[in-house]
Amino acid sequence: MIDEMYIRGVQVNYYFVCKTKLWLFSHNVGMENESDAVKLGKLIHRSVFDRDEKEIRIGPIAIDAVRKGDVVEIREVKKSRAFEKASYYQLLYYLYYLSKLGIRAVGKLSYPKQRKNVEVILDESSAREMESVLDDIPRVVNGEMPRPVYKKHCRKCAYFEFCFT
Amino acid sequence: MRRKNFYIVSDGKLKRKENTIYFENEEGRRPIPISAIYAIYALGSLTVTSKALSYLAKEGVCVHFFNRYGFYEGSFYPRESLVSGEVVVRQAEHYLDRDKRLYLAKAFVEGSIMNMARVLRKNGEDDTEVISALQALSEAEKIDEVMGAEAIARNAYYSKFDTILKNMKFERRSRQPPENEANAMISFGNSLLYSAVLSEIYHTQLHPAISFLHEPLERRFSLALDIAELFKPVIVDRLVFNLVNRKVVTESDFDDRFNGVLLNENGRKKFVKAFNERLEKTVKHRKLKRNVSYQRLIRLECYKLVKHILNAEKYRPFVMWW
Ligand code: SF4
Numbered sequence: 183m184i185d186e187m188y189i190r191g192v193q194v195n196y197y198f199v200c201k202t203k204l205w206l207f208s209h210n211v212g213m214e215n216e217s218d219a220v221k222l223g224k225l226i227h228r229s230v231f232d233r234d235e236k237e238i239r240i241g242p243i244a245i246d247a248v249r250k251g252d253v254v255e256i257r258e259v260k261k262s263r264a265f266e267k268a269s270y271y272q273l274l275y276y277l278y279y280l281s282k283l284g285i286r287a288v289g290k291l292s293y294p295k296q297r298k299n300v301e302v303i304l305d306e307s308s309a310r311e312m313e314s315v316l317d318d319i320p321r322v323v324n325g326e327m328p329r330p331v332y333k334k335h336c337r338k339c340a341y342f343e344f345c346f347t
Numbered sequence: 348m349r350r351k352n353f354y355i356v357s358d359g360k361l362k363r364k365e366n367t368i369y370f371e372n373e374e375g376r377r378p379i380p381i382s383a384i385y386a387i388y389a390l391g392s393l394t395v396t397s398k399a400l401s402y403l404a405k406e407g408v409c410v411h412f413f414n415r416y417g418f419y420e421g422s423f424y425p426r427e428s429l430v431s432g433e434v435v436v437r438q439a440e441h442y443l444d445r446d447k448r449l450y451l452a453k454a455f456v457e458g459s460i461m462n463m464a465r466v467l468r469k470n471g472e473d474d475t476e477v478i479s480a481l482q483a484l485s486e487a488e489k490i491d492e493v494m495g496a497e498a499i500a501r502n503a504y505y506s507k508f509d510t511i512l513k514n515m516k517f518e519r520r521s522r523q524p525p526e527n528e529a530n531a532m533i534s535f536g537n538s539l540l541y542s543a544v545l546s547e548i549y550h551t552q553l554h555p556a557i558s559f560l561h562e563p564l565e566r567r568f569s570l571a572l573d574i575a576e577l578f579k580p581v582i583v584d585r586l587v588f589n590l591v592n593r594k595v596v597t598e599s600d601f602d603d604r605f606n607g608v609l610l611n612e613n614g615r616k617k618f619v620k621a622f623n624e625r626l627e628k629t630v631k632h633r634k635l636k637r638n639v640s641y642q643r644l645i646r647l648e649c650y651k652l653v654k655h656i657l658n659a660e661k662y663r664p665f666v667m668w669w
Contacts (some may be wrong), residue, residue: 192617209433209434210429210430210431210432210433210434210552211431211433211434211552211653211657212429214407214429214550228604287516326657326658326659327654327657327658327659328659329371329660330659342635342636343639343643343646343647343650344650344653344654346635347632347634347635347647347650347651
């Protein structure tokens with residue numbers, strides 16, 4: 183199997199959110215308390231998806247998928263569009279991953295609170311982009327812990343006190 | 348719900364029933380929802396059922412045991428949920444490498460000296476002698492020289508206690524057993540603090556037995572001893588001054604039947620209450636720009652250590668800034 187199979191979706195996400203977070207998460211330096219944001223995310227997830235969805239788990243990733251004809255549609259539900267880019271690549275990664283297993287899939291990011299859906303398609307150029315990200319993640323993870331750099335969303339991050347004390 | 352520390356001063360039993368822990372004795376049964384418990388301090392004679400214990404373990408609740416004289420006996424330190432191989436390996440490296448260990452040991456003592464000086468100044472006392480121990484500290488090349496510098500500072504620091512304390516004598520630091528009331532309180536306070544530090548370490552990836560100032564071979568989780576040094580003057584000593592000078596704790600709160608002086612049950616009750624109020628008291632953190640409790644300051648110290656051993660940011664000890 184290819185190496186990137188051992189990269190988890192959330193790592194792709196953190197790669198775009200914050201390299202420090204990616205590094206800490208990848209070295210099991212987690213913060214124990216789930217922030218309320220995480221809990222809210224789960225709640226939305228449950229209320230939207232409870233009935234017709236299935237979680238599938240392949241290797242390091244777990245995704246919600248529905249079959250639509252001969253393609254699989256995978257969906258990610260988000261509470262806000264703050265990290266749209268990170269969510270986009272995380273979903274793209276799932277598509278990429280499934281394509282390696284010979285499964286054709288399309289993606290949809292949905293924002294129930296904003297009543298908005300974003301389509302995610304894996305094509306040649308987005309696949310190439312994905313590959314360069316997947317090459318770069320191990321480089322970040324295997325290096326030294328990247329120094330925290332203050333960003334707007336740091337105050338809401340579970341690592342805020344860790345990073346900035 | 349914010350989790351709280353529970354101090355169980357009377358004798359009794361801890362049981363589990365569904366999602367609740369019950370404290371039970373002849374006076375009745377008191378429910379404590381598991382999600383409300385941060386740590387438990389067992390100060391009376393406490394029996395814990397195995398069901399209760401495994402539930403507390405699952406929820407990551409540390410239980411600290413003290414004997415009926417208020418001496419620390421040991422802690423129930425559940426299997427850790429936050430484990431990072433990377434952190435433990437590097438923590439060990441900082442112990443094994445002579446220079447790296449010396450750096451951290453000196454940092455703890457430096458912080459401890461600075462905090463002793465702060466406490467003296469806050470009480471209107473001269474801190475020059477305490478501060479001058481920093482010279483010996485900077486020249487120290489071995490751990491026992493670091494310890495030596497700490498001892499110089501501590502002696503100078505303690506020599507001021509009799510002028511600060513209004514209604515009680517201190518004379519000198521005496522431990523086992525404490526020779527007077529003030530010493531009894533300091534000893535008790537230090538063991539509570541040690542337990543509080545240990546609870547904070549538990550909630551990080553740090554290994555509690557790998558320490559830098561104290562030898563890891565000691566009987567206790569020695570990293571908690573290292574970190575506690577920084578906070579003893581700030582949390583325990585100031586609390587003792589306060590309780591004595593405001594006459595909250597008086598001679599009737601002690602027992603001197605056991606060749607030595609100890610807080611009696613009533614005294615311990617008053618003390619733990621005031622101790623916990625201290626832990627929950629908040630100060631505005633200058634870097635985080637938010638209010639943090641004294642207890643949280645201990646956690647932040649752990650985070651700083653983690654960042655230091657991960658080479659992300661050099662450790663600088665906590666020094667009281669208010
Ligand atoms: S607090 Fe900021 S710098 Fe630290 S991990 Fe979170 S996002 Fe990154």
